[in-house]
Amino acid sequence: MLQVPEHQVAGHRAINGNLGPVIDNSGRFYKPFLDDERGSTELAFYKSFCSDTRVPDHIRRFFPVFYGTQDLEASDGSGFRPHLVLQDLASNHRNPSIMDVKIGSRTWYPEASEDYIQKCLEKDRKTTTVSLGFRISGLQIYESKESGFWKPEKKQVQSFTADNVRLVLRKFVSSNSSIGSNENPDCFLAPIVYGGSAGILEQLLELKAWFEDQTIYHFHSCSVLILFDKESVLKGRTPVAEVKLIDFAHVVEGRDVIDHNFLGGLCSLIKFVSEILSSSKESSIKACFTELEKKCYCTNNGNY
Amino acid sequence: MLQVPEHQVAGHRAINGNLGPVIDNSGRFYKPFLDDERGSTELAFYKSFCSDTRVPDHIRRFFPVFYGTQDLEASDGSGFRPHLVLQDLASNHRNPSIMDVKIGSRTWYPEASEDYIQKCLEKDRKTTTVSLGFRISGLQIYESKESGFWKPEKKQVQSFTADNVRLVLRKFVSSNSSIGSNENPDCFLAPIVYGGSAGILEQLLELKAWFEDQTIYHFHSCSVLILFDKESVLKGRTPVAEVKLIDFAHVVEGRDVIDHNFLGGLCSLIKFVSEILSSSKESSIKACFTELEKKCYCTNNGNY
Numbered sequence: 341m342l343q344v345p346e347h348q349v350a351g352h353r354a355i356n357g358n359l360g361p362v363i364d365n366s367g368r369f370y371k372p373f374l375d376d377e378r379g380s381t382e383l384a385f386y387k388s389f390c391s392d393t394r395v396p397d398h399i400r401r402f403f404p405v406f407y408g409t410q411d412l413e414a415s416d417g418s419g420f421r422p423h424l425v426l427q428d429l430a431s432n433h434r435n436p437s438i439m440d441v442k443i444g445s446r447t448w449y450p451e452a453s454e455d456y457i458q459k460c461l462e463k464d465r466k467t468t469t470v471s472l473g474f475r476i477s478g479l480q481i482y483e484s485k486e487s488g489f490w491k492p493e494k495k496q497v498q499s500f501t502a503d504n505v506r507l508v509l510r511k512f513v514s515s516n517s518s519i520g521s522n523e524n525p526d527c528f529l530a531p532i533v534y535g536g537s538a539g540i541l542e543q544l545l546e547l548k549a550w551f552e553d554q555t556i557y558h559f560h561s562c563s564v565l566i567l568f569d570k571e572s573v574l575k576g577r578t579p580v581a582e583v584k585l586i587d588f589a590h591v592v593e594g595r596d597v598i599d600h601n602f603l604g605g606l607c608s609l610i611k612f613v614s615e616i617l618s619s620s621k622e623s624s625i626k627a628c629f630t631e632l633e634k635k636c637y638c639t640n641n642g643n644y
Numbered sequence: 645m646l647q648v649p650e651h652q653v654a655g656h657r658a659i660n661g662n663l664g665p666v667i668d669n670s671g672r673f674y675k676p677f678l679d680d681e682r683g684s685t686e687l688a689f690y691k692s693f694c695s696d697t698r699v700p701d702h703i704r705r706f707f708p709v710f711y712g713t714q715d716l717e718a719s720d721g722s723g724f725r726p727h728l729v730l731q732d733l734a735s736n737h738r739n740p741s742i743m744d745v746k747i748g749s750r751t752w753y754p755e756a757s758e759d760y761i762q763k764c765l766e767k768d769r770k771t772t773t774v775s776l777g778f779r780i781s782g783l784q785i786y787e788s789k790e791s792g793f794w795k796p797e798k799k800q801v802q803s804f805t806a807d808n809v810r811l812v813l814r815k816f817v818s819s820n821s822s823i824g825s826n827e828n829p830d831c832f833l834a835p836i837v838y839g840g841s842a843g844i845l846e847q848l849l850e851l852k853a854w855f856e857d858q859t860i861y862h863f864h865s866c867s868v869l870i871l872f873d874k875e876s877v878l879k880g881r882t883p884v885a886e887v888k889l890i891d892f893a894h895v896v897e898g899r900d901v902i903d904h905n906f907l908g909g910l911c912s913l914i915k916f917v918s919e920i921l922s923s924s925k926e927s928s929i930k931a932c933f934t935e936l937e938k939k940c941y942c943t944n945n946g947n948y
Binding site: 445446450461465470471472473502506552553555595596597598600601603604605607608610611615 | 749750754765769774775776777806810856857859899900901902904905907908909911912914915919
């Protein structure tokens with residue numbers, strides 16, 4: 341049975357008669373070809389990527405598994421249409437917290453049409469794309485069994501400022517109740533989800549090392565998807581958190597030049613994440629000291 | 645005695661009644677304030693930079709020494725005008741080969757006027773700025789006592805393609821005679837000038853590490869100046885080659901965000917330089933093998 345992905349946080353949704361991706365219950369994600377060349381560009385990318393021996397194995401795990409294409413009835417009722425068949429990244433998570441971060445200070449590319457460039461440029465300047473080198477395209481944060489997810493509206497996400505982005509990246513790894521409205525998130529999960537040898541930061545750094553070297557592809561308008569399951573993290577299950585690259589409808593050949601646009605934005609995101617990590621370490625050290633001080637005070641009180 | 649800098653490769657020149665920088669014979673470079681806010685922005689940068697304790701000492705050496713400002717008669721005959729007094733970077737070189745590389749895939753910044761942004765964007769798209777993340781703004785390469793320097797015209801430099809840039813970066817470290825017209829430069833000096841523990845690549849990597857972390861400044865439209873003296877390199881003198889940052893008329897506050905635009909472009913330049921270095925190593929190994937083969941062949945011929 342095909343259904344609308346429950347945990348989709350950005351992009352076209354297959355609801356209200358619109359064209360969008362659907363999933364099945366075996367862990368596959370079906371992404372419809374759009375009417376322009378985006379579908380064929382993304383297909384060409386997956387085909388090239390799968391067969392390119394220059395891509396190291398440890399980098400492949402950052403990309404969804406590609407199963408080919410399939411003709412399916414489109415979600416907008418327009419009849420059969422080719423779909424990319426991909427791994428459903430959310431399928432093995434019960435309540436995934438997900439963030440879709442579009443990387444790069446520029447989403448357009450020199451070869452695009454003038455109209456497309458102007459449209460992208462306008463959006464890049466309105467959002468944090470130009471200033472931060474990335475923008476959050478969508479997110480959901482699992483709060484609790486009672487309150488479910490915090491999933492801000494598309495309009496709210498699109499108007500995020502640099503400060504909003506910083507706050508959201510903190511909320512993403514916090515345990516406070518009602519995360520959405522909380523202005524002082526505790527970043528309780530930062531050391532586990534962002535830090536650690538299998539955490540987000542290490543994965544982003546691994547990607548960065550590849551982007552410093554690879555000149556095969558330029559990933560315009562591509563997103564880093566960050567996802568983890570709060571409950572399974574608290575139960576100590578692995579993998580703690582995952583980084584995936586998605587959306588390759590605007591990938592072009594690298595022509596012996598690194599993807600400096602993606603790399604710059606990725607480094608900016610890395611800096612944001614590391615700052616949260618170091619400030620959360622500092623605050624846990626502070627908390628420890630406060631605990632210690634309290635204990636000393638109590639002991640002294642007893643002795644004198 | 646003030647005079648027009650002989651080794652200036654880019655920017656306004658103090659000739660034909662134009663406003664431009666002048667030098668004295670004590671190693672100082674006088675850069676006139678222009679009529680707009682660029683002079684005061686650059687002065688504000690130097691003042692802030694000199695007193696900012698967050699800038700590590702090993703990074704300061706990449707910046708020209710700043711000696712303050714001085715009122716001087718302007719080179720265009722318009723009377724007295726304030727000048728920045730800076731270190732003349734070419735002063736201790738006899739025949740410096742120099743390259744001015746404007747870093748970043750974007751020379752404009754969000755706070756600029758719409759006119760300025762459109763003007764920059766157009767130039768960024770016409771040159772290699774958007775595609776490579778940097779563009780060569782000017783250069784001179786010392787060939788020999790007889791033929792002097794190869795110094796292509798501004799128009800020629802502005803029309804450089806990615807392939808031209810790659811070729812020029814090879815010519816820059818080559819010993820062939822008539823470098824300008826040569827399509828197959830030998831990259832003879834690459835291992836010394838680009839490579840080695842005090843070479844260009846190591847210096848660029850040191851800068852890169854700082855740019856991955858620093859959130860104090862965003863360096864728009866700023867250049868990396870690469871310079872070395874062929875004759876002193878061949879004589880084994882140090883420093884072999886220098887990397888300097890220049891032109892801070894469009895530096896803005898970093899506001900806790902890294903300069904992802906500069907960093908991305910710098911990484912792209914680093915990749916170009918390392919590729920020349922590794923291919924020149926390969927070709928010297930090949931040359932060694934060819935030499936060895938020749939010797940073996942000769943020996944064998946002698947023996948049999």
